[in-house]
Amino acid sequence: MQEIRYFDNAATTIMSRTALDVYQHVASTYIGNPSSLHAEGIKAKEKLEQSREDLAGLLSVAKENLTFTAGASEANAIIFNSLIWKLQKPHVIISNIEHSSTKEYGRLMKQLGWKVTTLDAPGGFIKAEDLRRALTKQTRLVSLMLVNNVVGTIQDIQALVAEVRAYEQEQGGRKIHFHTDATQAFGKIPFSLETLGVDSAAFSAHKFHGPKGVGFLYNRDPAIESLSRGGGQEAGLRPGTENLPGIASMVEAAKESIQKFSEHEKRVKQINTLLRDRLSFLPTISPEKACSPYILNVATNNLPSEVFTRMLYDKGFCVSSGSACSNNAKQKGEGVLESMQIAPSLAKSSIRISFSADTTIEEAEALAEAFTTLIQEHA
């Protein structure tokens, strides 16, 4: 069987050995339901709260502000769903480069009669002045992502939050909730939730070598209320029996990511630079500055991305295509690139290469080689 070389870590990462061990251990050792009153239940509850405390420590936030969820999509959903309770239908601001779990809510809000402003992001960056102009007296929620999943651009969330706070003050202090989808940020770029100043943020474990189907919401806004109803778990924000093995395993993966952050970052930057250099004959869509080193988006400018993705897979490389081959099957990536004002020929041929700490120089060299050969063959 052909060796697979994995360059699609922005889609999902491979679970770390330690996280997998923790998953198995917790699944077989902590047999109780954290809500049960017997000793096994209490033991499970303690493990759950210990995990929350450990994660809070890693992020330097209060553990009360962390809610375990089934992933970032659900964490985003809790914030948006919370607004559906509001009797009036005010104003929401999102951007055009958000993940579909946010963009689809924008569409839903519009259907429900809310006003929704979708900010463009020329070159992959949301401009503070655009946000400022979009704010109105009716604005109740701003949701802008920290690291873009298609090209890797990092938004200056701190500055964007500052705009919102300044506006709040001007308007006499009425609260505007600022949410960020930080899925592609954890363990990949340095950030502090406190410094960013956001009210809430969403995360997924499988993007940092944890298990799939688990994530968490950071939220310090007491007004956020769940649309789901159930047994009151996670302070009522996310009812349902907690996925304890998944949560413990995620926290283990988070620890590894944070502890080895600098080491990983150094290695990935080196690989990123190497590939930028080796693929310099192609237009690069990911900017050099203010961009996650874990994502590199390039355009072949020739072959539709879907086709090139298949060609690379035939040589054993997993990458993602930013767009679909056919005209009537537009995929999300293309819309994001369009909003970044990337030329259509580049957007249609864009390839997202995404790394992890496990990516090796040899693999990167081989990928560059495959790109070069394929482009030569099919130019």
Add this chain to the structure above:
Amino acid sequence: MKDSTLYLIRLGEISLKGLNRDSFEKRLKQNIKQKLKGYRTQVNRQKGRIFFEISNECPKETIELALGTTFGVVGYSRCLRCEKEISVIRETAKRLIAEEPFNKGVGTFKSIAKRADKSFPMTSYEIDCSLGEVVHEIYPEMTVDVKHPDLTIHCEIRDQAYLYTSPKPGPGGLPVSTAGKGMLLLSGGIDSPVAGYRMAQRGLKMDCIYFHAYPYTSDQALEKVKTLASLIAPYLQGTRLHVIPFTEAQLWIKQHSREDETTLMFRAAMMYVANAISKSQEGSCIVTGEALSQVASQTLESMAFTDSMSEQLVLRPLVGMDKQEIMNLAMKIGTYETSILPYEDCCVIFSPKHPLVHPDKSVEQEHYRAMAIEPLLEEAIKNTEIVDFGADGLTR
């Protein structure tokens, strides 16, 4: 036949045939038997009807598939047979209406009697009255409606009396393989499976051909075409799908032809391959899902050009149909949901932005010849992958 159920099959157009009617009926019988393979059956042909006794071991779904997808069947129903004596007929009718769909005992009904045997002492009207009375006795709430009844009870006086209720519709048409053999160009879109259905309805036996341009078109696109072939296979009495590796040919055309005429050149190359394969499979025509003016390659001039590139007769059963009509038919035969899956049969890289809409036939013929693509096409034909689908839709 013991432990069996009798089915009455109504024939439509076949009944109008003259001296060759026998061969049509025989073929229909064979086609149904093909789908009931492995189960005991006994067949009795009578004017305008075929009676099939099918072993009770045969699952209901298999019988429904066999009778509901075989062209030549206009309608069918489970049937009870009895002595030609009115008291016996009445008793048999009681047993019949104790079952579905009469057993709910509500709504309107009509009795439809027919006498092939005119020596029977009662007229059709008298039989109807007698059976109406039986229904009334058992289901007093049911009323007669002779124009738009909810349910019908039928009685046919032949060698014996045959009774049945509300027949299910069959697909009509003529039995497959009574009109020769052809090659269907199956693309993965909405139209071509419908075209195959329409030609099979006129009795044409067909193989299918698909042009696969991996990696420009995905393997999911190929899987989709295989699914479509399996969905139409029961109507086609089984089919053979020929998958032609077409990447090299498409790249050659892209490099050696003017951008605006690439689609025409693809069509010409496809015709060459389809003709060769059809001939090797003893076929004598090509079937396509083209509809006039649907896309650039389906204008009068474009179709005239592709026709001129085919030795075999090109049949386009959808040529005058509206897109919505085609879609409705695709939904009816169950191919629509698969056809609209987003795996395209042709990558944008091969679709010209401004294709030639009114080509000159002789100019394009000349351009096609100048490309000298035939050795590549012969190579593609050699590397054809074959997938066989049985009349049950399953791969063989």
